Amino acid sequence: MSAGRPVQRWLTGMAFLLPSILGFCAFTLVPLVLSFAMAFTDWDILRHNIFHHAPVKFVGLENFIRMFHDPQFWRDFGNTFFLMLGLPFAIAGSLVAALLLTRTGRRRAAVGPALVLATLTLVASGLVLLIGGMPEPAVWFLFGTLAATVLVAGVLTGGTLYRTLFYLPNFTAGVATFVLWKKLYNPHSGPINLALAPVLDGVAAGLRAAPHAWAVGLPAVCGGLGLLIIAWQARRLRSEDTDSGPVATAAGALVPAAPLACGALWLGNSAAVAAGVAVLGCGVVAAVAWRRPRRYGPPLEAAAGLGTEFGLALVLVPLLTLLAAGVALGASLPVLARTGFEPPSWLGDYGWAKPALMLMALWAAIGSNNMILYLAGLSSIPVELYEAADMDGASPSQRFWHITWPLLAPVTLLISIMGLINGLQGGFEMARAMTSGGPAGATTTLSYFIFIEGFETGRLGYASAVAWFLFVLVFVLSFVNFRFGNRHAND
Amino acid sequence: MPTTEPASPPAPSAPVRPPGRFDGLGLHGLMTVLSLLMILPFAWMVLASLKTLAEAGEPAWLPKAAQWGNYLEVFQVIPFLRFGANSLVIAGWVTLLQVFTSALAAYSFARLEWPGRDRLFFLYLGTMMLPGLVMVIPNFQIMMHYRMVDSYLGLVLPPVYSALGAAGGAFGTFLLRQFMLGIPRALDEAAEMDGASKWRIFWDVILPLSRPGVVTLAIFTFMGNYHSFFWPLVMMKTVDKYTLPVGLLFFDSEHGQATHLLMAAVTMSVLPLILIFVFLQRQLIRGIQLGAVKG
8 A cells, every 4th residue: 555665664654653662662661671680680779879889789589589588578469469359349330330320321411401400509508508607417408418419410411420420539539539538537537437436336236235136136147148149159150051161160169168268267277177178179069060061162161251250259259258257256246245336447457457448449440441441331232132132031130141241241351451450560559648558567569569669778679570570470360361251252 | 034924013112121120210319329429528528628627636527617718728838839730730741742652653553554563563562561660660760870850851751651650652552543543544545645745644634533532542641640649759859849649648747637738638639630520521431432442
């Protein structure tokens, strides 16, 4: 198509590329090579800088060996993965939000009038508050006005408003909102504990009034819910028309056993671990045997659906673990309730700091680009598929598992890989702005570790080694995710 | 197979899906509750910014009387305008340079044919997988070597190309290339017939037609760099050059108890974002979706 000799075409192409590739070389390629080289040296910011020219020593694998023996590295490695447990919930949340939004989005939008109405109501209620002098009950007036405004504007705009409000936390998420959440989590003056305190007081009062009903009731409810989840999972795995292969089925069958193993490990009870493993093995065997035999081709086909099962397990296992904890702790609740329940001190508490960060991250992640991508994916599913499914009398859950979920698989794969990459190197801003990595290092992630080692202690060589380890990890996990993501996604 | 079924009319007025249990007011009620959860932190932020110092230590939502003076006080306590201007100028320059260089590169990758093009493009793509953290340390070394630490140039140039917190130039090139591939080739061939140069085709045909992509990339880049924290934190030594995220944190530690002032400052740094978003959200969301459908 293009005229001219190859040299001339190359020159033209390069001319357009030049402003980009110069910077690409200077700030990406050269640093890449430099960083790789640094990982094998003892480069220290205190000894090797523009004022000191001490010779940089090549130390071979010493940085990596040191890393594997560094207890802080392993602690932060664990923290990073613990914080990433929120990722499946964030993805599930985005999907649910997108599904709900497509249901509200059918009405024609009347954005203009709705915006005017919303602005007027907000201004009016603000004026009322300012003039009224804001006594304490006025806060309910405020909440009521906000809710009414959102509801009316939402009905008028057919979901556009909800989408805007869902996306807002993600758009503004940065140090500013992290600082805001730090104040929200304040155990004394923050609104979260302000809202929690009466709830906990009510629960404690209820426990004191009827200790035995609660001691029996709570474990019963938790156990019932747990059994319900297990039954649902078993039914899903057994239904003859799931697309998952035997490997995926076995993985899915491990779900009920995992919380047992978790609990046993937590209690440090080796007998319980053994029992858990036994249950686990039996569960897998039973589940695979229980399934109708089917012929499978190559190993990859046998592993089909592994991504779905794995993702689902990441959501179900924490839920089951919590429910199991409810069963286990139920009996001792009345004793605990005698002194009343204190709301957690969130960021100041070793155990609660990570969940607090995860909750905030969830708030910012539900209405993110992931939700927008899911919305785009949902709108590109042909309506005829649902019509055909309706003709065949498909239930809503069948419609979801056989149409929506498989057709969204490419989107899910994309956002889980992106989430993985961001999650592994994330957490720095949050930790720095909210907790400074504390309490006792509970929220120090690998990225924060690299910052401390590289820029506070000054060991740039060591920090580079950790960064490269992280890169290899990102690469391997993305590759595994891509390979076993979902066979629909890879088609 | 010729069907002789009696034409079962497809019931023109029947809804595509039978309305579920949640449709109607119930669904809207649920969405309202969820939306409130999303915006209540912002409501608390504004209310807390209007409290007095004593009220800020109490767990109530509302101040007795709105203290608008807090907002003025922020400017006296910290150089807020300076931080804000730094943030805007730096994010603005990074955006401008990144969008421009990426658009040129994307045009070269999408439309021009030259030897080695695809291999080079894969190299670009490959670097998108690199964690920004790998890049921060050596870039800092380079900046130190050329004595650009604590300079605006050092704060602007590397993030234009490298993913130091926000997405870098490789992502921009990839995104815009996707858009440009979707533009019919007949358009630039027609322009070429008329004797237009490659530059004119780029500037007058391709660039205007990739506007949704350019706008999306610009918003993403601007936001990413406005929020960017690691790189400025590492690079900036003098308070005068702090950006908002770094400045706010400095404020948080120096005046840890002044929640009301901190919240006023946070409000002022979040408010522009909310306004940008409300006005540009349609473009932004369309851009993300177009990119996704093609990508």
